[in-house]
Amino acid sequence: MTTTADPLADYGWDEGREAEDDLTALREAGLVPGRVARVDLGACDVVVADGPGVRALRTDALPGVCTGDWVMVDPHGSPRPTQAQLLPRRTAIVRGAADGGSQGQVLAANIDTVLIAASLAAEIDLARIERYLTLAWDSGAHPVVVLTKADVAYDPEVQAAVQATAPGATVLTVSVVTGEGLDPLRALTAGATTALIGPSGVGKSSLTNALTGGEAMAVGETREADEKGRHTTTTRQLIPLPGGGVLIDTPGLRGVALSGAEDGLSQTFSDIEELAGDCRFNDCSHEAEPGCAVLAAVEAGDLPERRLASYRKLLRENEWMASRSDARLAAERTKVWKTRSKEARANGIRP
Ligand SMILES: Nc1nc2c(ncn2[C@@H]2O[C@H](COP(=O)(O)OP(=O)(O)OP(=O)(O)O)[C@@H](O)[C@H]2O)c(=O)[nH]1
Numbered sequence: 384m385t386t387t388a389d390p391l392a393d394y395g396w397d398e399g400r401e402a403e404d405d406l407t408a409l410r411e412a413g414l415v416p417g418r419v420a421r422v423d424l425g426a427c428d429v430v431v432a433d434g435p436g437v438r439a440l441r442t443d444a445l446p447g448v449c450t451g452d453w454v455m456v457d458p459h460g461s462p463r464p465t466q467a468q469l470l471p472r473r474t475a476i477v478r479g480a481a482d483g484g485s486q487g488q489v490l491a492a493n494i495d496t497v498l499i500a501a502s503l504a505a506e507i508d509l510a511r512i513e514r515y516l517t518l519a520w521d522s523g524a525h526p527v528v529v530l531t532k533a534d535v536a537y538d539p540e541v542q543a544a545v546q547a548t549a550p551g552a553t554v555l556t557v558s559v560v561t562g563e564g565l566d567p568l569r570a571l572t573a574g575a576t577t578a579l580i581g582p583s584g585v586g587k588s589s590l591t592n593a594l595t596g597g598e599a600m601a602v603g604e605t606r607e608a609d610e611k612g613r614h615t616t617t618t619r620q621l622i623p624l625p626g627g628g629v630l631i632d633t634p635g636l637r638g639v640a641l642s643g644a645e646d647g648l649s650q651t652f653s654d655i656e657e658l659a660g661d662c663r664f665n666d667c668s669h670e671a672e673p674g675c676a677v678l679a680a681v682e683a684g685d686l687p688e689r690r691l692a693s694y695r696k697l698l699r700e701n702e703w704m705a706s707r708s709d710a711r712l713a714a715e716r717t718k719v720w721k722t723r724s725k726e727a728r729a730n731g732i733r734p
């Protein structure tokens with residue numbers, strides 16, 4: 384048996400999918416695997432193997448896909464493939480709808496690692512990191528907090544505070560100016576699918592360029608005074624890395640709302656949830672109950688009050704989003720029921 388290197392392996396294709404997703408029938412129908420590299424204007428670019436290399440084909444036969452999705456497509460469809468199928472997502476970054484609607488928006492799929500960028504050149508916002516961590520843990524990928532611009536400001540106490548805020552996650556300090564921390568980051572991203580998230584101006588495009596070894600992204604001028612970057616990154620896209628693997632750069636996400644992120648919250652605040660196991664009451668809200676282990680930890684100085692407040696705030700926000708989607712589902716059910724009883728009446732049947 385001869386083995387040829389699969390050019391899609393560099394894009395994160397994993398042979399395990401052949402059996403797991405049962406691709407035999409789709410293969411027999413002439414479809415081949417491909418990865419969605421970008422989505423815009425109702426169509427997407429899909430990267431498929433082409434001899435020893437790859438090529439991108441554009442199709443509008445895949446509504447609802449997002450960057451990072453694996454699909455099966457007809458590579459010969461003319462002028463565009465009309466046959467296509469989405470493969471199951473292993474992980475997905477979902478945020479609350481930007482338009483205030485109740486349905487979450489999938490930002491990227493099949494991610495192994497989420498890099499959460501935060502700048503050391505500005506005051507570190509731990510609550511914002513906790514919000515991004517929740518989003519990242521909830522996706523199913525492993526979060527890594529990347530503290531950027533270490534050449535401008537580095538304070539070991541800040542790094543320690545971030546590490547304490549991110550139990551179970553990796554924290555790295557980098558600078559694209561001195562090159563500090565870039566090798567560990569390269570090792571971490573090689574061969575994997577990595578998403579890069581964080582607010583505008585923290586240096587995401589600069590990091591992308593450092594990792595891809597090219598000028599793939601435009602680097603914006605940050606206004607000195609307030610560190611607010613201009614929105615220079617406009618499209619999400621999948622960029623191959625020199626050591627194999629891909630990077631997904633997302634536009635600056637200033638505010639990310641949570642949506643159904645209970646698991647993400649449990650992991651982000653695993654220290655608090657562990658303490659809660661020792662509270663006297665099972666349903667302790669850690670507000671004023673006697674025998675509350677969480678409040679005792681705050682009292683003893685083991686848990687920052689800020690972190691508990693942040694946990695409560697994100698929990699409330701997440702519950703509120705969840706109740707809105709429940710309300711939407713209930714409304715849809717009512718609509719279906721009303722239609723059914725109307726039809727029944729029309730047919731002379733009492734509902
Ligand atoms: N001193 C220093 N400056 C940096 C570093 N990384 C990025 N910068 C600067 O920070 C500014 C913003 O960098 P970008 O890479 O454009 O930031 P971004 O997060 O991609 O911003 P958006 O595209 O708006 O989301 C630019 O002026 C960069 O030159 C660093 O490690 N050290």
Ligand SMILES: [Zn+2]
Nearest residue numbers: 662667669675
């Ligand atoms: Zn309690």
